[in-house]
Amino acid sequence: MCRQDCISGAIMKFILTPELGRLAKWLRIFGFDAVYVSETNYAFLLIRALRDNRIILTRNSSFINKAKGIRLLRIKSEQLNQQLRQIFRELKLKPNPEEMFSRCVICNVVLEKVDKQYIKGMVPEYVFMTQEIFFLCPSCRRIYWSGSHWGNVSRVAESVITDTE
Ligand SMILES: [Zn+2]
DSSP: OOOTTOBOTTTOEEEEOGGGHHHHHHHHHTTOEEEEOSSOOHHHHHHHHHHHTOEEEEOOHHHHHHTTTSOEEEOOOSSHHHHHHHHHHHTTBOOOGGGTTOBOTTTOOBOEEEOGGGGTTTSOHHHHHHOOOEEEOTTTOOEEETTTTHHHHHHHHHHHHHHHO
């Protein structure tokens, strides 16, 4: 259950251990700042969590003992939908549809809206003809538009959002 005590994704930040790469991408799709550590470098992970005030998300039980005193959420399920639901429920987060797709799924960087003329020649012709709104990742220069991945993920997103309302 989520009421006015829920806070938006713009505020809460995460850092995830190596087994949760897919979850990290999904948190980014939801607009959350989610750093993913691809190898188990505990020292780096702990320092980064403390420095940036990030909540550690992990399924690694041996790591949980090492992170005493640091905000940590142990992810129970192996299933993505269940993982997202657990995070939203236990941290009292309300996924905000307006913040979805605001961040590069690969780089975790906030996307910039770009003028359509700016990306002419950089996307397939039919995309240019049929889409009006484009976003650019300032880090990897990937271009996002509403058809690029929004359609594929909306069903999962809707089910998770509906479940937390
Ligand atoms: Zn990027």
